[in-house]
Amino acid sequence: xxxxxxxxxxxxxxxxxxxxxxxxxxxxxxxxxxxxxxxxxxxxxxxxxxxxxxxxxxxxxxxxxxxxxxxxxxxxxxxxxxxxxxxxxxxxxxxxxxxxxxxxxxxxxxxxxxxxxxxxxxxxxxxxxxxxxxxxxxxxxxxxxxxxxxxxxxxxxxxxxxxxxxxxxxxxxxxxxxxxxxxxxxxxxxxxxxxxxxxxxxxxxxxxxxxxxxxxxxxxxxxxxxxxxxxxxxxxxxxxxxxxxxxxxxxxxxxxxxxxxxxxxxxxxxxxxxxxxxxxxxxxxxxxxxxxxxxxxxxxxxxxxxxxxxxxxxxxxxxxxxxxxxxxxxxxxxxxxxxxxxxxxxxxxxxxxx
Amino acid sequence: xxxxxxxxxxxxxxxxxxxxxxxxxxxxxxxxxxxxxxxxxxxxxxxxxxxxxxxxxxxxxxxxxxxxxxxxxxxxxxxxxxxxxxxxxxxxxxxxxxxxxxxxxxxxxxxxxxxxxxxxxxxxxxxxxxxxxxxxxxxxxxxxxxxxxxxxxxxxxxxxxxxxxxxxxxxxxxxxxxxxxxxxxxxxxxxxxxxxxxxxxxxxxxxxxxxxxxxxxxxxxxxxxxxxxxxxxxxxxxxxxxxxxxxxxxxxxxxxxxxxxxxxxxxxxxxxxxxxxxxxxxxxxxxxx
Numbered sequence: 108x109x110x111x112x113x114x115x116x117x118x119x120x121x122x123x124x125x126x127x128x129x130x131x132x133x134x135x136x137x138x139x140x141x142x143x144x145x146x147x148x149x150x151x152x153x154x155x156x157x158x159x160x161x162x163x164x165x166x167x168x169x170x171x172x173x174x175x176x177x178x179x180x181x182x183x184x185x186x187x188x189x190x191x192x193x194x195x196x197x198x199x200x201x202x203x204x205x206x207x208x209x210x211x212x213x214x215x216x217x218x219x220x221x222x223x224x225x226x227x228x229x230x231x232x233x234x235x236x237x238x239x240x241x242x243x244x245x246x247x248x249x250x251x252x253x254x255x256x257x258x259x260x261x262x263x264x265x266x267x268x269x270x271x272x273x274x275x276x277x278x279x280x281x282x283x284x285x286x287x288x289x290x291x292x293x294x295x296x297x298x299x300x301x302x303x304x305x306x307x308x309x310x311x312x313x314x315x316x317x318x319x320x321x322x323x324x325x326x327x328x329x330x331x332x333x334x335x336x337x338x339x340x341x342x343x344x345x346x347x348x349x350x351x352x353x354x355x356x357x358x359x360x361x362x363x364x365x366x367x368x369x370x371x372x373x374x375x376x377x378x379x380x381x382x383x384x385x386x387x388x389x390x391x392x393x394x395x396x397x398x399x400x401x402x403x404x405x406x407x408x409x410x411x412x413x414x415x416x417x418x419x420x421x422x423x424x425x426x427x428x429x430x431x432x433x434x435x436x437x438x439x440x441x442x443x444x445x446x447x448x449x450x451x452x453x454x455x456x457x458x459x460x461x
Numbered sequence: 462x463x464x465x466x467x468x469x470x471x472x473x474x475x476x477x478x479x480x481x482x483x484x485x486x487x488x489x490x491x492x493x494x495x496x497x498x499x500x501x502x503x504x505x506x507x508x509x510x511x512x513x514x515x516x517x518x519x520x521x522x523x524x525x526x527x528x529x530x531x532x533x534x535x536x537x538x539x540x541x542x543x544x545x546x547x548x549x550x551x552x553x554x555x556x557x558x559x560x561x562x563x564x565x566x567x568x569x570x571x572x573x574x575x576x577x578x579x580x581x582x583x584x585x586x587x588x589x590x591x592x593x594x595x596x597x598x599x600x601x602x603x604x605x606x607x608x609x610x611x612x613x614x615x616x617x618x619x620x621x622x623x624x625x626x627x628x629x630x631x632x633x634x635x636x637x638x639x640x641x642x643x644x645x646x647x648x649x650x651x652x653x654x655x656x657x658x659x660x661x662x663x664x665x666x667x668x669x670x671x672x673x674x675x676x677x678x679x680x681x682x683x684x685x686x687x688x689x690x691x692x693x694x695x696x697x698x699x700x701x702x703x704x705x706x707x708x709x710x711x712x713x714x715x716x717x718x719x720x721x722x723x724x725x726x727x728x729x730x731x732x733x734x735x736x737x738x739x740x741x742x743x744x745x746x747x748x749x750x
Contacts, residue, residue: 396636
């Protein structure tokens with residue numbers, strides 16, 4: 108054992124035994140920067156307790172600066188310091204600040220407005236092949252259901268389950284079938300219909316859009332087809348009694364919106380399925396995440412459409428019985444949605460589209 | 462040893478911030494996730510109960526029964542559908558339950574948590590949980606149908622246990638991950654203590670140990686006040702004295718350890734500046750770390 112080597116920092120800083128503590132580079136670094144970390148920490152504590160709104164404008168402007176300063180401190184500390192407690196503190200401070208700085212960007216109202224004015228119609232345009240395919244499957248299902256039920260009315264029972272049929276079927280009298288098309292109820296009942304409609308269809312949205320899409324897109328196509336079959340079977344039933352005109356006048360005012368919503372969910376499911384089966388150049392998990400977010404937005408928009416359809420079905424249809432007006436409303440909704448999908452959010456599209 | 466300053470026990474998910482700095486985040490455990498969900502569920506139920514009571518009280522007076530029922534359905538729908546996404550949008554990835562249990566949803570790749578990700582991960586919650594529950598509750602499915610619904614529920618419910626990042630389907634679709642909210646406490650720098658200069662050591666004595674031993678020593682020293690601290694300090698000090706061949710006088714083991722820590726950290730940090738990162742006492746390579 109030799110004596111203390113002059114190169115040891117402890118020795119250098121310790122010419123006399125009673126000197127003050129050793130100052131390492133990392134300790135000096137910490138002393139220099141600590142105040143800005145403390146400032147960031149106190150801002151973060153306030154944000155966590157009372158939200159971003161509790162910060163004054165000047166403090167809000169300091170937050171990203173302090174965050175970047177802390178990040179740079181962390182990078183330096185990783186290179187020069189072996190103080191585990193300091194590294195842990197900086198990592199955790201940076202992570203907290205990162206979560207605040209890169210949290211959800213927009214406020215809720217802005218996000219909703221932006222969604223309906225721009226994101227949703229743009230997404231639909233981006234998904235047009237899926238939407239077209241989805242509509243195609245739905246219509247094919249309707250046609251097959253119609254043709255098969257026309258051939259043999261008893262097939263109605265295999266295409267429509269009892270809950271949906273609500274007692275209607277080939278054995279119902281023509282008058283009973285007609286009565287359903289024109290039963291006017293009070294507004295209270297109408298509202299109840301609307302609510303039930305929302306609740307049952309919400310489940311369908313989720314099912315169609317996600318779960319089945321996740322399983323490769325084929326079940327989504329199947330569900331669309333089955334949906335079409337049910338509609339076709341009903342159409343055939345009413346057609347056999349010469350009530351075709353009345354039936355479509357009953358179904359189309361909300362049906363245009365509702366079927367579009369169903370087709371949208373189907374399209375979302377098909378897009379998810381595409382991401383699972385044909386990931387393309389992307390890693391499968393990354394592709395699923397990217398398409399999943401878009402599909403979720405499409406499904407969310409579909410929920411809004413179901414909402415509109417529910418309103419039309421629950422209220423308008425109970426109050427208006429005139430066939431021409433019913434067709435006019437159906438035509439108007441079709442026109443409206445087409446215009447919305449084709450034209451909304453066109454301005455500045457190249458700027459923020461991904 | 463569980464002194465502060467040691468690595469957390471849970472799995473670490475590394476995100477790289479847009480500035481290019483990797484940050485470790487601790488993945489939230491399955492228990493915390495479930496607990497947060499149950500809390501949120503109870504809050505929703507409580508809200509619906511209060512609203513239901515209010516409506517039924519109201520129902521005696523002006524509004525008809527049908528209207529009250531319809532209103533209630535609409536409210537159930539709105540709360541069920543929008544409770545999670547609205548809170549997660551407003552509170553940056555947290556719901557009341559998540560907030561209580563100090564966890565939050567973040568973007569798995571380190572970007573900002575987008576509104577669509579929040580919506581995606583919560584819409585799919587409906588498919589994972591609400592659908593089978595409704596199916597079972599509706600009693601319209603028959604035994605096999607119920608079995609399928611329970612299987613669905615179990616399959617999706619246990620999915621987070623079968624992947625390392627505790628992702629449910631919604632997290633996969635949205636590209637999110639749920640992490641613990643980090644808590645930061647800045648502890649004192651041990652080398653600034655007065656005792657840190659009490660002894661001096663030779664380079665040869667300091668070269669016995671590496672970074673790993675330094676940080677174990679740090680956690681021992683930071684354990685002051687804990688049960689068994691005194692014995693731990695004594696044992697470690699004896700061990701170190703023996704290992705480095707210390708022959709000088711030692712009045713207080715704690716002071717000795719603090720001085721040794723400061724000297725060792727100084728030496729290792731100085732070598733690190735020259736690109737030599739000695740990981741542990743077994744690391745004999747002198748290459749750059």
